[in-house]
Amino acid sequence: MMSKNLIATIVNGTKLLPASVRVRVLSTAFGKAVPMVGTAGIRYELVTPEKVICTIKNRRPMQNHIHGVHAVAMALVAETATGFVTSMNLPDGEKLVLIKSMKLEYKKVAKGDITAVATLTQTQRELIATTPKGEVTVSCIITDETGQSPVECEMIWVWVPKKRAA
Incomplete structure (x- = not known):
């Protein structure tokens, strides 16, 4: 059903690695592709076409004035996963x-x-794969170390045809 996808190819290339090594390899590779993500230290714990789980550590560069993860860092990890x-x-x-x-x-x-745990339904996946242009609301649940959700979020993504070079 699915055409070639570079992200999927990279993820598939790491399947035989131990989980801890796979997370480090994917986080480093994707952090280089999206510099802000690399700077923030976002880790890709799981990457599949149905679900992406990303984490961000509560470390000083990502903290707010009360030593929690900054609001914008929480938005970044949700945006990254979705x-x-x-x-x-x-x-x-x-x-x-x-x-x-x-x-x-x-x-x-x-x-x-x-x-941040972002998921797509099978119907959403088929829509993205088969429709030249569209939009989708991607489900994303954000939790902290206590398992509670400090943030509710809604992320809407669009896709458009790539312009071909002349």
Whole structure:
């Protein structure tokens, strides 16, 4: 069903590695491709066409004034997870994925490290793969070390045909 996808090719190339090594390899590779993600130290714990799990450590460069993960860092980890799960379903060279909107509601103070779990349904995956242009609301659950959700988010991604060089 799916055309060639560079992200999927990279992920598939790491399947035989031990989990800890795979996470380090994917996080380094994707951090170089998206410099802001690398600077923030986002880790890719799981990358599949259905689900992407990203984490960010509560470390000083990512903290706010009360020593929790900064609101913008939480937005970044959610944007990263949702963007990568969407990108995993796009044929390379044909479509470009872009964030259309992000809505975040901060409900409480986050404790410790942050995890973002982004998922797509099979129907959403088929829509992305087969429609030349469109948009999708990607489900993303953000949790902290206590297992609570300090933030509710909604991420809408669009894809458009890539312009061909003349």
